[in-house]
Amino acid sequence: MKRWAIITTLLLMAIPSSWILSNDIYIEQVGDSLDLDIVQDGTNNVIGTSSTDVTLEGDNMTFSIRQEGNANTIAAVIKGTTYTGTWSFTGNSNTVDLLCSSTTTGNCDTVTLNITTTGDSNTFDFDIGETADASSSTVNFTLTGDNSDVVAAIDGQSVAATVTVDNSTSLATTSASSDEGNAITLNIDGDGDVEGNTVTLDITGGGSTYDVTQSGINDNYVDATFDGDSQDVDITQSD
């Protein structure tokens, strides 16, 4: 018996600590007025995957996530009008993939999404409205850190997207072998209504790449503030 206890202890010690600390959450929910808050603390936490998403369907949803730690993953699909989300990440090497209205049966109108992340080497992919216009979308993205990759595609009629980046502590602009800057790609499609589509950039720090594309008609607006060196910025407005 004692021998078995020793073997079991040794086996437990041999298991990677990440196995022990990781949480995997998979959700499928249908119904209106969902209010869901998820808090994950640790490394290698998973909320949905590319093959097993978090799927939330219904109107008037509030879905908030807070992850603290490294190497966390979120893959979520949201269907329904009037979605409010507050997503907060603290850590490095996190991956976020959000689809809003990913099928023909789902709508994605009146989205308010506030995303705050502090950390480096994160990957964010947001697709809101997809091929159908989201009638109103407000997306606020705040990134403090370096070497992150953010891709946001919004197909909406009156989109207000605000991106605030601070990588002023980065060495991206001062050392060839130093940190890399961030890569931010915003693609705003869809024709603006009377309010038009607006992109606001507030950038502190340098060495990053920003690509902004507004391809719908009516009142495309980009308002950007840059305080940093060696930025590579492309702004394309077409209709």
Next chain:
Amino acid sequence: MRLFTCLTICLVWSYNIWASIGSVDEIKGKGSIKRTDGAKVEIEQSLEVFSYDEVTTGRGRTAINFVDNTRVEITEHSKLIIDEFVYDPANNEGGFTLTAALGTVRYASGQIAKDNRENIKIQTPTATIGVRGTDFAMIVDELGGSTIILLPSCNSNGNCVVGEISVDSDVGQVILNQAFQATRVDVPESSPVNPLLLDFDESFLSNLLIVSPPRELDDLEDEASVQSMADILGLDFLEIDVLDKDLLAEDQQQWQTELDIDFLAGDFLGDVLEQLNKILQAEFLSELGDVFVKKEQKVGQLPGGVILLDQGSNWFFRREGSSSVVQLRLSKQYDYVIDLKQDDFVTRDFLIGDGGGNSINISQ
């Protein structure tokens, strides 16, 4: 059936060859029209004009009104070739191709440009102008280099609108959409230079080059006018002994007096054209250079519809497109190169600070 269609098209085409497509509305001085059969006729008032005519002016200027109300004015020592003109007034359909081969030609759109603008083709030896219903002038030098200036279109009530034209060379295109914007194409293999907004109005341009020279007073009118001015000033010309003065001795540079200038003389206009072209080329070349140089920023309204303002610690850069706006606040601590592209063809480089550091590309 196919044969019948072909015959019909041929008949319409042949009819349009031999039908009058317009007439001379104005002639001052001398000019001639060379017909397709080689015959050369002197331009006179109301002379009919046909497709494939070549209009050449010497010491004279003329204006032609076409049947679709297109108007073309041709100044001294210029050559215009009417390549083709087809117009069906019943349906307001047609097409118009002409070439400004030399000198200065002003074009004012007619009905064809309103309804079939894709069928309008205005050419110079180095450029092709796409008309979108508006007025413009073409200045073509002896080597084919062409300066194109967009003009406002004004009606008899003085109400003016500004249309849009595209100017193409073999390798590029620019769009002119502001009154007195100009571009130049030296050779077909070069891109049209970035549009330049000329700082003068239509009356200046018209008096200088295009429409009509200042009205010449006849001698009596001139004398009366001078005497009237003398009366006001209390001068008695008889008291002034101009013969006592040796004007040439006083100023060797004064080689020509105002009275010696013949405003209709070809050499004078040629010189003016040459000087204007030199000025425009210099302006264009300066446009290609840095807009902002070494911290000595130009602020206010800048070429390309850009506004740059000094806001203390930031530069404020704003450019408004047809349905889009980009505005930037740029920290003065850093340097910027802003490449502004309009409609995929027109590009401008703005350098802020020393021009290094940040690269910003804006396409509208």
